[in-house]
Amino acid sequence: MSEVSLAADVVIEDRARSVTTERRRVRFSLILVAVAFLVLFLLLPLFAVFSEALRAGFEGYWQAISTPDAVAAIKLTLLVAAIAVPANLIFGLAASWAIAKFEFPGKSFLNTLIDLPFSVSPVISGLVYVLLFGLQGYFGPYLQSQGIQIIFAVPGIVLATIFVTFPFVARELIPLMQEQGTQDEEAALSLGASGFKTFLLVTLPNVKWALLYGVILCNARAMGEFGAVSVVSGHIRGKTNTMPLHVEILYNEYNFAAAFAVASLLALLALVTLVVKIGLEWRYADQIAGSARH
Amino acid sequence: MAGARGLALKRPSAIPGFGLALGFTLTYLSLIVLIPLAALAIKAASLGASGFWEIVTAPRTLAALRVSFVISFIAAAINVVFGVIVAWVLVRYRFPGRRLLDAVVDLPFALPTAVAGIALTAIYARNGWIGGLLDPFGIKIAYTPWGIGVALVFIGLPFVVRTVQPVLEDFEREIEEAAASLGASRRQTVFMVMLPALLPAILTGFVLAFARAVGEYGSVIFIAGNIPFVSEIAPLLIVIKLEEFSYAQATAIAAAMLGIAFIVVLLVNLIQAWQRKRSGHE
Numbered sequence: 001m002s003e004v005s006l007a008a009d010v011v012i013e014d015r016a017r018s019v020t021t022e023r024r025r026v027r028f029s030l031i032l033v034a035v036a037f038l039v040l041f042l043l044l045p046l047f048a049v050f051s052e053a054l055r056a057g058f059e060g061y062w063q064a065i066s067t068p069d070a071v072a073a074i075k076l077t078l079l080v081a082a083i084a085v086p087a088n089l090i091f092g093l094a095a096s097w098a099i100a101k102f103e104f105p106g107k108s109f110l111n112t113l114i115d116l117p118f119s120v121s122p123v124i125s126g127l128v129y130v131l132l133f134g135l136q137g138y139f140g141p142y143l144q145s146q147g148i149q150i151i152f153a154v155p156g157i158v159l160a161t162i163f164v165t166f167p168f169v170a171r172e173l174i175p176l177m178q179e180q181g182t183q184d185e186e187a188a189l190s191l192g193a194s195g196f197k198t199f200l201l202v203t204l205p206n207v208k209w210a211l212l213y214g215v216i217l218c219n220a221r222a223m224g225e226f227g228a229v230s231v232v233s234g235h236i237r238g239k240t241n242t243m244p245l246h247v248e249i250l251y252n253e254y255n256f257a258a259a260f261a262v263a264s265l266l267a268l269l270a271l272v273t274l275v276v277k278i279g280l281e282w283r284y285a286d287q288i289a290g291s292a293r294h
Numbered sequence: 295m296a297g298a299r300g301l302a303l304k305r306p307s308a309i310p311g312f313g314l315a316l317g318f319t320l321t322y323l324s325l326i327v328l329i330p331l332a333a334l335a336i337k338a339a340s341l342g343a344s345g346f347w348e349i350v351t352a353p354r355t356l357a358a359l360r361v362s363f364v365i366s367f368i369a370a371a372i373n374v375v376f377g378v379i380v381a382w383v384l385v386r387y388r389f390p391g392r393r394l395l396d397a398v399v400d401l402p403f404a405l406p407t408a409v410a411g412i413a414l415t416a417i418y419a420r421n422g423w424i425g426g427l428l429d430p431f432g433i434k435i436a437y438t439p440w441g442i443g444v445a446l447v448f449i450g451l452p453f454v455v456r457t458v459q460p461v462l463e464d465f466e467r468e469i470e471e472a473a474a475s476l477g478a479s480r481r482q483t484v485f486m487v488m489l490p491a492l493l494p495a496i497l498t499g500f501v502l503a504f505a506r507a508v509g510e511y512g513s514v515i516f517i518a519g520n521i522p523f524v525s526e527i528a529p530l531l532i533v534i535k536l537e538e539f540s541y542a543q544a545t546a547i548a549a550a551m552l553g554i555a556f557i558v559v560l561l562v563n564l565i566q567a568w569q570r571k572r573s574g575h576e
Binding site: 019020021022023027030031033034035037038040041042043044045046048049052090091094095097098099101102103104110113114116117119120121122123124127128129130131132134136137138159162163166182185186189190195198199217220223224225226227230231243244245247248251256259260263266267270271273274277278 | 310323397407467545
C-alpha cells in the first residue's frame with residue numbers, strides 16, 4: 001500500500017498534494033540537501049582516493065602496488081583475512097545454532113556479549129592483547145621463554161583482527177535462525193537424518209545468503225582494519241605490515257601517490273563489498289535477517 | 295521460562311548439538327573477547343584508585359578525553375540532523391539516483407578508516423578540493439579540531455541513517471492522515487507527531503554514532519594534526535603511551551574511555567525506557 005502512495009507522490013501536483021507529503025519546494029530542497037551532503041562527505045573522499053592514486057599515471061600506479069613491500073602487505077592482508085574470517089564464520093555458526101535453536105538461561109546476556117567488540121575502540125582491541133601477550137604483559141615472559149612471539153608478529157595481527165570482526169557473522173545469522181525456528185530441523189531429524197546431516201542439508205541452505213552477507217562484511221573489515229592492527233603490529237616493513245598500515249607508512253613518508261595507490265586497492269575492495277551487499281539485499285531481502293540494514 | 299524449571303540448563307529439545315555449539319561459543323568468546331577485556335580491567339584495577347585517578351586527571355589526558363568526547367558529541371549531533379534528512383528523503387521521496395544514494399550511505403562501513411583518513415585529509419588540506427576553496431577565507435579544516443569533526447561525521451553518518459530508516463519505513467501513514475484530518479498543518483504533523491515518534495530511533499542512532507566516534511582512530515589521526523591539548527584524541531594518546539611502553543597509563547586511559555562510553559550508553563538506554571513508558575501512557 002505504501003509503495004502505491006509513494007509512487008503517487010511523484011505525479012501528484014502540488015495543488016493536489018497528498019496530506020502525507022510535503023510541499024514540492026520543501027521536497028526538492030530536502031533532496032538537494034541530502035544529495036549535497038552525501039556527495040560532499042561520502043562520495044568526494046572516494047573520488048579523491050582514485051584521483052590521487054592515478055596522479056602519477058598508470059605506470060606510477062603499477063610501480064607503487066608492485067614494490068616488494070606492497071606485495072608483502074597485500075599477501076599479509078589476504079593471509080590475515082583468510083584466518084580471521086573462517087574463524088569467525090565457524091564461531092557465528094556455533095553461536096547462532098546454540099542461541100537460535102535452544103532455550104537456555106542467560107541467552108540474551110550471551111547475545112549482548114557477542115556484540116561487545118563493536119563498542120570497543122579499535123585501539124583498545126589491540127591494547128588488550130598487548131597487555132596479555134606483550135613483553136610486559138601477563139603471559140609475555142612465559143611466551144618469550146618458549147620463543148613464541150605474538151605481539152609485533154602475525155599472530156597478534158590475526159588475534160586483533162578476529163576481535164574487531166568477531167560479531168559480524170553471528171549477528172547476521174542469529175536473528176534469521178531465530179525467525180526460522182526449528183520445524184525444518186525437527187522434520188529432518190524425525191525422518192532419520194543425523195544431526196550433522198540436518199545442519200548441513202537443512203540449516204545451512206536456509207541461511208546461506210545471510211551467511212554470505214555476514215562473511216563479506218566481516219572480510220571487508222578484516223582487510224581494512226587499522227587501529228587494532230596498528231597497535232599490535234610493530235610496523236615492520238615487509239613482515240608485519242598489512243595494507244592499511246602500509247598506506248600509513250607511505251603517507252607519513254610523503255609518498256602520497258604510492259599511499260593512495262595502495263589505498264585505492266582497499267577502496268576497490270570496499271566498492272566490491274558494497275555491490276555484493278546491495279545485490280544480496282535486493283535479491284534475497286527476505287532471506288537475510290531483519291538486522292541486515294545495519 | 296527456564297527459571298521455572300529450576301536447575302535445568304535448557305529446555306528439552308529434539309535438536310542435537312547444544313553442548314558442542316554452546317561449549318565452542320563460550321570458549322571462543324572467552325578466549326578472544328572476555329579474557330583480554332578482563333586483563334584490561336585487572337591491569338586498571340592494579341593501579342589502585344589513586345594511581346588511576348592521577349593518570350586520568352593528568353592535564354594531557356583530560357584534554358585528550360575532552361577533545362574526543364566533545365567533538366564526537368558535535369559530530370553525532372550533525373549526523374542526527376543530516377542523517378534524519380537523508381533517511382527521510384530515501385524513504386519518502388522517489389527521484390532518479392535514489393537507490394545509488396541509498397547504497398552510498400554504507401560507504402563509511404565498507405571503506406577502511408585509514409583510506410578515509412588520507413582521502414579526507416587530501417580534500418581538506420590547503421591545496422585540496424575543499425580546503426583550497428576555504429583557504430582564501432582563512433578557514434582551515436585539516437590539521438585542526440574541525441578536521442577531527444569532519445572525519446567523525448564521515449564515519450558516523452550510516453549509524454543514524456540505518457537506525458532511523460527502518461522505523462520511518464514502518465511508520466503508519468494513517469497516523470499522518472489522522473493528524474492532517476484533525477487540522478494539523480504538514481509542519482505540525484512532522485514536528486509534533488512524527489519526529490517525537492522517531493525520537494527513540496534518532497537517539498539510538500546518535501548514541502551509536504557517538505560511541506563509534508569516541509573510539510575512532512584510523513580516519514582521525516591523518517587529518518587531526520595531533521597537537522597535544524588541541525587536536526589529540528584519546529585513542530591516539532593510548533597509542534602514544536603504548537609506544538612509550540607506559541602500559542599502566544595506556545590502560546588507565548582505555549579504562550576511563552570504556553567507562554565513560556558505558557555510562558553514556560546506559561544513560562541513553564534509560565532515556566529510551568522513559569520515552570517508551572511515557573508514550574505508552576499517553
